Amino acid sequence: MGALQILGFVGPSVNWWALLPQIILLGAALLILLASALAPQRTSTAFTTITTLCSAITSSIVAIGLWNDVKTGGPSSSIASAFGIDGFSIFFTLLILIGLAATALLSHGYLDREGIDPPEFHALLLCSAAGAIVMASANDLIVMFLGLEALSIGIYVMIAMHHRRSEARESAIKYFVLGAFSSAFLLYGIALTYGATGSTNLVHIRNYLDAVVFRDQHLLMAAMALLLVGLSFKVAAAPFHFWAPDVYQGAPSPVTGWMASIAKAAGFAALLRIFFAAFASHDVDWAPIVGVLALITLVVGAVMAILQTDVKRMLAFSSVSHAGYVLVAVHAASAEGTSAALFYLFTYTLMVLGTFAVVGAMGTDDEHPLSRYAGLGHSRPILAIGFTVLLLAQAGIPTTSGFIAKFQVIAAAVNNESYFVAGVAMVTAVIGAFMYLRIVMAMYVTDEEKERTSPTWHWTTSVVVIAAVSFTILIGVVPQLLIEFAEDAVPILIRG
Amino acid sequence: MEITTGWYLVLGALLFVIGGTGLLIRRNPLVMLMCVELMLNGVNLSFVAFARQLDDIGGQTVVFFVLVVAAAEVVVGLGLLVAILRRQPGATADDLSALRG
Numbered sequence A: 001m002g003a004l005q006i007l008g009f010v011g012p013s014v015n016w017w018a019l020l021p022q023i024i025l026l027g028a029a030l031l032i033l034l035a036s037a038l039a040p041q042r043t044s045t046a047f048t049t050i051t052t053l054c055s056a057i058t059s060s061i062v063a064i065g066l067w068n069d070v071k072t073g074g075p076s077s078s079i080a081s082a083f084g085i086d087g088f089s090i091f092f093t094l095l096i097l098i099g100l101a102a103t104a105l106l107s108h109g110y111l112d113r114e115g116i117d118p119p120e121f122h123a124l125l126l127c128s129a130a131g132a133i134v135m136a137s138a139n140d141l142i143v144m145f146l147g148l149e150a151l152s153i154g155i156y157v158m159i160a161m162h163h164r165r166s167e168a169r170e171s172a173i174k175y176f177v178l179g180a181f182s183s184a185f186l187l188y189g190i191a192l193t194y195g196a197t198g199s200t201n202l203v204h205i206r207n208y209l210d211a212v213v214f215r216d217q218h219l220l221m222a223a224m225a226l227l228l229v230g231l232s233f234k235v236a237a238a239p240f241h242f243w244a245p246d247v248y249q250g251a252p253s254p255v256t257g258w259m260a261s262i263a264k265a266a267g268f269a270a271l272l273r274i275f276f277a278a279f280a281s282h283d284v285d286w287a288p289i290v291g292v293l294a295l296i297t298l299v300v301g302a303v304m305a306i307l308q309t310d311v312k313r314m315l316a317f318s319s320v321s322h323a324g325y326v327l328v329a330v331h332a333a334s335a336e337g338t339s340a341a342l343f344y345l346f347t348y349t350l351m352v353l354g355t356f357a358v359v360g361a362m363g364t365d366d367e368h369p370l371s372r373y374a375g376l377g378h379s380r381p382i383l384a385i386g387f388t389v390l391l392l393a394q395a396g397i398p399t400t401s402g403f404i405a406k407f408q409v410i411a412a413a414v415n416n417e418s419y420f421v422a423g424v425a426m427v428t429a430v431i432g433a434f435m436y437l438r439i440v441m442a443m444y445v446t447d448e449e450k451e452r453t454s455p456t457w458h459w460t461t462s463v464v465v466i467a468a469v470s471f472t473i474l475i476g477v478v479p480q481l482l483i484e485f486a487e488d489a490v491p492i493l494i495r496g
Numbered sequence B: 001m002e003i004t005t006g007w008y009l010v011l012g013a014l015l016f017v018i019g020g021t022g023l024l025i026r027r028n029p030l031v032m033l034m035c036v037e038l039m040l041n042g043v044n045l046s047f048v049a050f051a052r053q054l055d056d057i058g059g060q061t062v063v064f065f066v067l068v069v070a071a072a073e074v075v076v077g078l079g080l081l082v083a084i085l086r087r088q089p090g091a092t093a094d095d096l097s098a099l100r101g
Helices: A002-006 A014-036 A047-072 A086-115 A118-137 A141-160 A168-199 A202-211 A218-235 A244-251 A253-279 A280-306 A311-331 A334-364 A381-395 A401-415 A421-443 A459-477 A480-487 B004-025 B030-056 B058-087
Strands: A076-077 A083-085
Touching: A002 A334, A002 B058, A014 A047, A014 A076, A014 A083, A014 A086, A014 A118, A047 A083, A047 A086, A047 A118, A047 A459, A083 A086, A083 A118, A083 B058, A086 A118, A086 A253, A086 A459, A118 A168, A118 A253, A141 A168, A141 A480, A141 B030, A141 B058, A168 A202, A168 A218, A168 A244, A168 A480, A168 B004, A168 B030, A202 A253, A218 A253, A218 A280, A244 A311, A253 A311, A253 A334, A253 A421, A280 B058, A311 A334, A311 A401, A311 A421, A334 A381, A334 A459, A334 A480, A381 A401, A381 A421, A381 A459, A401 A421, A401 A459, A401 A480, A421 A480, A459 A480, B030 B058
Parallel strands: none
Antiparallel strands: A076 A083
């Protein structure tokens, strides 16, 4: 430090308080690794789960404190305006921490059952969550890229940690190759944005685009296209979704839940921050492309889901079609559309975590044919009711949060006069509902009594399912609680 | 003939396209990893070329970050490959097709 001061180097000021949520998570990851290395016997799953949960809770308390700071003092940025602290970043921080707590609880039973070492899994999960938070808070494209990589690299290893199942390894290598491929696209997009605007900082990019009229904007258009392709891979939007069914099917169910919920939410956070906030002045260029992506994604997700026989693959395509609805909201390129997207992501995350909690408990050998769910309504009525609520919420049935979410998205599209997109979204909602109803029907309407596999149920799984179901119904009945939160969280860019 | 920034950008784009094509058509997983590196280095070259053109140090700093991330990615990728090849020696991308529907 002394030598640097002599050289005249002054580092940017760092607001450590604002970085505390990630620091707590990384500290917990180090603590778990250290404890497992020093402890004489095998680290218990209970210790790692409790550490992860405690860090998630402490982190969320800090995040709520930051939310109040933002409410009173306005948004701020840290580390030379590379890291933003606004409603948007804290909204996603809280969402990611909820996902982290739920995944830690779901993995608790799973790791014990499958004999996977808990410390490594939880350390990777915590690092992955910290990466997701960095990605959602980044005010600079390179910081966003680093967050994305921290998020993804953790997931690659978490998928492959089940060392006895070749499907898990295959799923991990598929996700790895396509993840690296899409990262390269995203990075090339960042390079071209840097070339076109002279900076990777989102505030600088927005100010430059506001001030300058391009004589030819091929470079900028190519940059936007590459960024969109890279992020579409991450959020599994068609036609860049083909990895999703294989990877979701092969991955351990708690990791599938994490990928389907948080990896997707962080991807959309980056998408919204880049396109809605930084490229706002060029929305006539990108909004139509996003609209086309949304249309393809909606149709592919809804139609392909019907053709599947494996429940995990069905849910993979359902997550593709959910990405389509969020893209419809992004396509609107308005504050209303963005808050609809945030509302959708929040409710979707809880629904999908609850759904994969049930799926994880149902498939002890990680096979998920639809026939396994036959007769669940009779053998495990309460579980079946919870699963039904979550599936119907994903289909968008009124009195569930899924309905409000879809309604807001379509309303944003209509107010933006994108009637065609809104119409297709409504039609595909009906087509998609067929797939969810097929699972529900399999649970209740069956006449075969033979070989019912009873799910291996751990009480931590019940906690997640009960929390997800009650949240889904609560927001379905009183949506105002979350709508205001989402409206306060529309992204803004802050100069440091 | 003077070598302008444009030539470097074209070379970077070519490296990226060669890497991307290789990733899609080659079946050997090790070669696929090399193709990812090729794509990232194409991007690195573009960053450095833009940094020279803009006379800005930012683009050159980015390259260090990308190199570190690429190294971290390759570590995980090679680990996965070792885990797969130990069970299925000589496996190609076509052999990894148990998951489909």
